[in-house]
Amino acid sequence: xxxxxSATVGDLRRWLETAYPALAALLAKSSLAxxxxxxxxxxxxRHGAVVAVIPPVSGG
Amino acid sequence: MIRLQNQPIDYQALTEQVRTSRCGAVVLxxxxxxxxxxxxxxxxxxxxxxxxxxxxxxxxxEAETRQRWPVGEIALAHRLGHLELGDxxxxxxxxxxxxxxxxxxxxxxxxxxxxxxxxxxxxxWDDGSxxxxxxxxxxxxxx
Numbered sequence: 001x002x003x004x005x006s007a008t009v010g011d012l013r014r015w016l017e018t019a020y021p022a023l024a025a026l027l028a029k030s031s032l033a034x035x036x037x038x039x040x041x042x043x044x045x046r047h048g049a050v051v052a053v054i055p056p057v058s059g060g
Numbered sequence: 061m062i063r064l065q066n067q068p069i070d071y072q073a074l075t076e077q078v079r080t081s082r083c084g085a086v087v088l089x090x091x092x093x094x095x096x097x098x099x100x101x102x103x104x105x106x107x108x109x110x111x112x113x114x115x116x117x118x119x120x121x122e123a124e125t126r127q128r129w130p131v132g133e134i135a136l137a138h139r140l141g142h143l144e145l146g147d148x149x150x151x152x153x154x155x156x157x158x159x160x161x162x163x164x165x166x167x168x169x170x171x172x173x174x175x176x177x178x179x180x181x182x183x184x185w186d187d188g189s190x191x192x193x194x195x196x197x198x199x200x201x202x203x
Contacts, residue, residue: 031199033178036113038200052110052178058193059107059114059138059179060091060150060170 003045009034010041012051023053030055061135062118064109069137074153078133083155085162089170091150093143101186107140107149110178114138117177121169124203129165130156136169138179149181175199 003011009032017024031038033052034045045051061077075088093105118136125134132155139149152169156162176199183191 026194029194029198033110033113036110036116038176052113054110054178054199055180055192056194056196057174057176057178057199058181058195059109059177060174 005047007045008041009039009043009045009051012045013041016053026055027053061133062115062122063135063137064111064114064118064140065137066139066141069139069148069151071137071148071151071153074135074137074151077135078153078155080132080155083132083157083162085157085159086153086155087159087162087166089150089152089166090148091170093145093147093149095145097183100183102145102183103186104145104184105143105149106182106184107138107143108180108182109138109140114178118173121172121177124172125154125165125169128168129154129161131165132156134165134169136173138173138177140179 013032016027031054033039033054034049071090079086095102122134122136125131135153137151143149152166154162154166156165181193183193
């Protein structure tokens with residue numbers, strides 16, 4: 001994914017919503033993790049960051 | 061001690077692992093595959109994890125639990141893969157000096173596992189349909 005240099009987690013979320021409309025409903029309920037840690041929407045993304053979409057969990 | 065594993069959880073060994081003469085109480089919690097959910101019949105569950113992060117979160121839960129209670133030893137194990145009815149999907153074993161501490165610590169740990177660890181289950185219903193379970197709200201990871 002390519003975003004501008006000041007992009008935040010929230011910017012990536014909006015990019016995903018546009019690129020994958022079918023994902024929108026689940027994405028709205030999902031958290032985003034950056035480099036294996038839950039991330040705030042305002043957090044800025046470094047080049048090469050690994051972002052994971054984490055739907056509501058159901059372990060146990 | 062934390063562990064994600066594809067093999068069955070040896071909960072007797074886990075319980076032995078947390079026993080210590082410093083503690084007068086050991087609590088073992090087991091989560092097992094239940095047949096009925098709101099009238100629907102499960103035949104099996106499949107568990108998947110975002111493994112690296114799941115291990116990190118389990119380790120955080122161990123640390124959080126140790127901060128809050130005088131834990132002697134604690135073991136958290138979660139199973140992944142295909143589980144049949146009655147199989148053990150998760151085990152929490154905790155020892156503390158006194159029973160109320162051990163009960164509270166075990167309860168806290170299993171509740172946190174269900175809140176913040178990136179593990180998901182897929183229901184295999186008896187009508188042949190399958191469904192990933194996404195019960196809650198967004199995970200924030202904050203206490």
